[in-house]
Amino acid sequence: MAKRTGKSKKTLGQFDLATDTAARDRLEGVTHIYHGGARCETETRGYPNPKNRSPLELVLDATKGFIPLWDTDVTLNWRFQEQSLLAFQDPEAVKSYMRDLLGEALLAWGNAIPVRFSETSDPWDFEIVVSAQDNCNAVGCTLARAFFPDAGQHEIVVFPRMLQQDRAEQVETMAHELGHVFGLRHFFANVSETAFPSEVFGTHNRFTIMNYGSDSTLTKTDREDLIKLYQAVWTGLLTHVNGTPIRLFRPYSSFRQSPAAQLPFPLAAARDVLR
Secondary structure, eight states, X not given: OOOOOOOOOOOOGGGOOOOHHHHHHHHHTTOEEETTXXXXXXXXXBOSOGGGOOSSSEEEEOTTSSEEEEOSSOEEEEEEOHHHXXXXXXXXXXXXXXXXXXXXXXXHHGGGOOSEEEEOSSSOSEEEEEOSSOOBOSSOBBOEEOOOSSSSOEEEEEOHHHHTSOHHHHHHHHHHHHHHHTTBOOTTBOTTSTTSOEEEESOOXXXXXXXXXXXXXXXXXXXXXHHHHHHHHHTTSOSEETTEEEEEEOOGGXXXXXXXXXXXXHHHHHHHHHO
């Protein structure tokens, strides 16, 4: 009688997973790695010499055929996603920590910040989500994820791996994600990928918060370029970058009336009667 060696592995057909080696090879070409092997999930990887342009240029998002930036006098209302905090022993302590971290990252950008931030319950433009689970693949783990300017509602997600870094790395990571919120793509963004096009503005060296690896650090030039960009756009001096139009956005909350400002109809009617 032949000895049974065990059940054969069940196949899922076209849904069988690639080997770790194959997955790593595929992902390395489209993954932006920075901060000691962490990966950025907000956007894919950039490449050294897009369309033979100078690498000494600030890269802007142009994924949808235009460059999205914020309009003047914009306030981004944010809140915590309460459900994401339920996994933690002390949700209020987590909130306090994240407020301080966001504040430090904003201070790092200084007067270059093109928008204001306000913590509120509703209407909100983005939520801070503190994930209890890491987000990793064959290439590495995501530290955080953010969004680009538009009129929708979004998330800034922070993963546990980010909170395992030292404080300086946490601030740098949050500053990097805020760069995306301001409209910046990764330095050396790969404009040859039509699904993720970009345009360039300004000049700076390779040391930039939007770069990857050891070159990912917030510099004085980052701040100066961001100030020049928004000043030129808001004054009407800059409407296109390399032929790509700039589109200014107001956030979701600007189209929604705050509940605090709403007056219940019966009370409003009563006040009219008493006048």
